[in-house]
Amino acid sequence: MIIDEIKVILENNEYELDSDTISRIQTMLESIRDDNQINKLDYVIEWFNKKREESDMIVEEIGVNDLDKWNVDSNTGNVKHESGGFFQVIGVKASNTFDREVGKKGWTQPMIAKNPGGILGILMKRINGIPHYLLQAKAEPGNIGKLQLSPTLQATTSNLLKAHGGSKPLFAEYFNEENNLNIIYAKWQSEDGGRFYLKSNYNMIVEVTEDKDLEIPDSFIWVTLYQIKQLMKIENFVGPHVRGIISYL
Structure with missing residues (x-):
């Protein structure tokens, strides 16, 4: 078998053939030939x-206020589902000591959170x-x-x-x-x-x-x-x- 031949080559070159290495060889062989049986x-x-x-x-953009079962919290402005599940859209403020596109002053942005x-x-x-x-x-x-x-x-x-x-x-x-x-x-x-x-x-x-x-x-x-x-x-x-x-x- 091909895998046995590869193992011999690796052993001859002093590679350690542990279970992970053998698994990687098998995966490599999976990747290079279409053996789908169906x-x-x-x-x-x-x-x-x-x-x-x-x-x-059909997908169309609508306003956040028109979302069914999703609401904008009047205190925080976060967008969240009435069940309390799924996720929320929150705001974050990031500051840093390294240069980015916005310099060292940092920035604010919305993020998907609470998930x-x-x-x-x-x-x-x-x-x-x-x-x-x-x-x-x-x-x-x-x-x-x-x-x-x-x-x-x-x-x-x-x-x-x-x-x-x-x-x-x-x-x-x-x-x-x-x-x-x-x-x-x-x-x-x-x-x-x-x-x-x-x-x-x-x-x-x-x-x-x-x-x-x-x-x-x-x-x-x-x-x-x-x-x-x-x-x-x-x-x-x-x-x-x-x-x-x-x-x-």
């Missing part, structure tokens, strides 16, 4: 573009021994093209607690660490500090067994690591959360 790359692209065409989501974070998780399943990753064509109002390829689970704490009054996000049960011991990766990672105040999300990759029969909705699709990296070459196709999670691999 969907070829051309089909994935065609499927996603069709989902974009079929999306009936305890959530889970950004991708399910992985081996199909005929090949790792496949479950992504979704997710519609969000700020997306270019309406939809972008997103993680299996992309949910804030408020989503998971159903603060919006809707249903719990699909596949959320697989990202409960107490119930799932086969976790490949799970770490808190910070979000953009220029727009989010003290915000981080729990990034996860969780493996389900090959014999696990999952009911996959039409808005989800199995792709390989090779395919994800090829799709990232297409502008505004793969969402930032997928890019962030797979950076571990």
Whole structure:
């Protein structure tokens, strides 16, 4: 096998082959060949573009005062949801001793805050021994093209607690660490500090067994690591959360 040949070459050059190194070799091999056992790359692209065409989501800008269930606090001016969940838009004042675009005097700006974070998780399943990753064509109002390829689970704490009054996000049960011991990766990672105040999300990759029969909705699709990296070459196709999670691999 190729991996055995690579291991021999590394051993001959005095590299220490621990479990992490071997895992990295396997991931490298995943990245350079399209071994998807279900969907070829051309089909994935065609499927996603069709989902974009079929999306009936219409997004239009409205005034903050016209938002449903969102209010502007008369004392602070913060924008917040009536449930107390999701997030708030607050104001911050930053001062510094180093030069920036605004010099040393500092600046003020609005930021998204009061959000305890959530889970950004991708399910992985081996199909005929090949790792496949479950992504979704997710519609969000700020997306270019309406939809972008997103993680299996992309949910804030408020989503998971159903603060919006809707249903719990699909596949959320697989990202409960107490119930799932086969976790490949799970770490808190910070979000953009220029727009989010003290915000981080729990990034996860969780493996389900090959014999696990999952009911996959039409808005989800199995792709390989090779395919994800090829799709990232297409502008505004793969969402930032997928890019962030797979950076571990």
